[in-house]
Amino acid sequence: MTIAKHLFTQPFLVQNNQLVIGDVPLTRLVNRIGKTPFYAYDRQLIIDRVTQLRQQMPADLKIHYALKANPMPAVVQLMAGLVDGFDVASTAEMHVALDTLMHSQHISIAGPSKRRAELSKAIAAGITINVESANELETIAQLSAQNGMTASVAIRINPAFELKTSGMKMGGGAKPFGIDEEQLPTVLQRLHALQLDFQGFHIYSGSQNLKAAALIEAQQQSIALAMWLLEFCPNGIKKLNIGGGYGIPYFAGEQPLNTQQVGDALAIEMTKFKVVQPHAEVIIELGRYLVGEAGVYVSQVVDKKISRGQTYLIVDGGLHHHLAVSGNFGQVIRKNYPVAIGNKMHVEQQETVTIVGCLCTPLDIIADKMCLPVAEVGDFVVVYQSGAYGLTASPNAFLSQPNAAEVLV
Numbered sequence: 001m002t003i004a005k006h007l008f009t010q011p012f013l014v015q016n017n018q019l020v021i022g023d024v025p026l027t028r029l030v031n032r033i034g035k036t037p038f039y040a041y042d043r044q045l046i047i048d049r050v051t052q053l054r055q056q057m058p059a060d061l062k063i064h065y066a067l068k069a070n071p072m073p074a075v076v077q078l079m080a081g082l083v084d085g086f087d088v089a090s091t092a093e094m095h096v097a098l099d100t101l102m103h104s105q106h107i108s109i110a111g112p113s114k115r116r117a118e119l120s121k122a123i124a125a126g127i128t129i130n131v132e133s134a135n136e137l138e139t140i141a142q143l144s145a146q147n148g149m150t151a152s153v154a155i156r157i158n159p160a161f162e163l164k165t166s167g168m169k170m171g172g173g174a175k176p177f178g179i180d181e182e183q184l185p186t187v188l189q190r191l192h193a194l195q196l197d198f199q200g201f202h203i204y205s206g207s208q209n210l211k212a213a214a215l216i217e218a219q220q221q222s223i224a225l226a227m228w229l230l231e232f233c234p235n236g237i238k239k240l241n242i243g244g245g246y247g248i249p250y251f252a253g254e255q256p257l258n259t260q261q262v263g264d265a266l267a268i269e270m271t272k273f274k275v276v277q278p279h280a281e282v283i284i285e286l287g288r289y290l291v292g293e294a295g296v297y298v299s300q301v302v303d304k305k306i307s308r309g310q311t312y313l314i315v316d317g318g319l320h321h322h323l324a325v326s327g328n329f330g331q332v333i334r335k336n337y338p339v340a341i342g343n344k345m346h347v348e349q350q351e352t353v354t355i356v357g358c359l360c361t362p363l364d365i366i367a368d369k370m371c372l373p374v375a376e377v378g379d380f381v382v383v384y385q386s387g388a389y390g391l392t393a394s395p396n397a398f399l400s401q402p403n404a405a406e407v408l409v
């Protein structure tokens with residue numbers, strides 16, 4: 001069996017040449033949905049991922065899901081039964097989260113531009129607001145007084161340290177996120193003078209990290225920072241959210257993160273922290289690590305042609321549904337995502353093809369010069385590692401092509 005060379009982690013089964021998603025062979029799933037392109041998320045793979053992570057992490061660690069990775073309501077409903085809390089980044093996400101059985105006490109909202117109306121809704125919902133600036137703190141206090149409610153707040157800290165080797169950094173140096181740690185003593189003094197329900201701290205330093213050592217260091221630094229700040233919190237804290245950043249491998253040569261190492265190191269840090277704050281919850285918040293590998297993006301080959309020696313497969317999907325596969329979502333150099341011909345998984349005969357989407361732009365590349373089983377018009381192109389930052393992270397309206405469907409199988 002030869003599939004694309006860099007299918008390093010793909011956990012899906014194959015039956016009779018077909019990729020199987022949640023027990024359903026691909027062509028049957030296509031018939032069931034009635035159209036392409038679509039995203040399909042494998043329920044069991046999400047359950048397995050959370051279950052495995054829990055075994056590797058300290059038992060009393062709280063695991064939250066960051067909806068921005070994949071806010072599909074069915075996925076969020078499933079997650080509500082698997083994780084301990086949700087982190088949202090807009091009121092639309094907040095409403096998806098509140099539609100589940102997750103208690104509002106375990107939902108928090110972050111984001112650097114929360115408008116007054118959003119803050120009011122979050123206060124009314126009773127969720128924790130991660131405060132991103134000294135101004136925002138004052139606004140929340142005013143709105144609480146106006147609405148006759150006491151807002152639950154946590155301070156989002158922009159730490160002095162960075163999460164090393166991270167694809168995206170949200171902390172360290174000058175950042176629009178959170179309040180610089182140096183300003184915290186003053187801000188905390190002000191906070192204690194206001195009528196607010198202080199929950200604790202949120203420290204989010206970065207995303208998409210595959211290096212256990214870098215994550216371990218950031219976790220240690222986050223816990224040390226929180227322990228220093230406790231000096232300025234006479235009543236202690238209830239929650240310490242140390243962020244996440246656990247990455248998944250997307251490209252050839254990338255190795256999966258060793259979460260066991262991260263969990264073992266975290267257990268040691270949590271023990272130290274529990275000595276001073278035995279009742280505070282320690283939380284990590286993860287997005288892509290929980291859902292990214294459980295999702296595929298499926299499109300159908302509409303045309304096949306050769307241009308000056310290069311074979312093209314042209315599909316009915318593209319970057320308007322999946323910006324990341326085209327290399328235009330945070331990548332510096334475009335690399336191929338793992339791709340397969342989902343109804344020809346075991347076909348031996350291969351050829352080198354470039355797969356492009358239906359948009360009139362040379363940016364719309366799904367796979368560049370990739371060796372895949374020989375495909376024809378009507379076959380299905382599957383992009384792996386597509387469960388996070390897919391549909392909602394893409395310019396859906398660009399070129400006004402039809403929308404993609406989404407299913408949880």
Ligand SMILES: *Cc1c(COP(=O)(O)O)cnc(C)c1O
Pocket residue numbers: 066068069087110170204206207208244245246285286287288289388
């Ligand atoms: C983006 C983000 C996340 C999720 O990041 P992943 O890389 O998907 O795990 C979590 N928390 C905050 C504050 C974020 O900005």
